[in-house]
Amino acid sequence: MIAEGTKAPDFTLPDSDGTMISLSDYAGKRVLLAFYPGDDTPVCTTQLCSYRDNYTEFTKRDIIILGISTDSVDSHKKFGEKNSLPFTLLSDREKKVSRMYEATDFLGMSQRAYVFIDESGTVRLSFSELLPLFYQSTRDLLAKIDGMKPAQP
Secondary structure (H helix, E strand, O other): OOOOOOEOOOOEEEEOOOOEEEHHHHOOOEEEEEEOOOOOOHHHHHHHHHHHHOHHHHHHOOEEEEEEEOOOHHHHHHHHHHOOOOOEEEEOOOOHHHHHOOOEOOOOOEOOEEEEEOOOOEEEEEEEOOOOOOOOOHHHHHHHHHOOOOOOO
16 A cells, blocks of 8 residues: 555546546545445445445545545446445546555455545555455544544644
8 A cells, every 4th residue: 555654646537427536636635535346346335335324424524535446437427326425436447546556456456445645635544455355444444534643744
């Protein structure tokens, strides 16, 4: 995974409507990049629906969620609508961003990983699941974010 304390690399990917979204569009904001293996898979659906169900906990902390997988724009659109996801899903078909953030496994498959970027654009939390069958609970993820010490100048 990308090292904590480093500058988050900028990227541009299409969202579920095909609109190009860049990380730099969120400059000065707190962003959670949630890399996940695939739309409509049991664990990924449970994970992203947990974010949906706890969305106000993220918004209270001024955290923007960007879900990223290698699925297509059309797949993201169907998946997001089917599950009423209130946050943006980005399509990384060529795995460029997944590789940039080191969110792929040794076979090049997408990992379940989390990267939290603070207002200064610094990676403050970088974590990947050893097995994609599991995901960190929303409560535990938010507790990690809440427990972070302020960034050092």
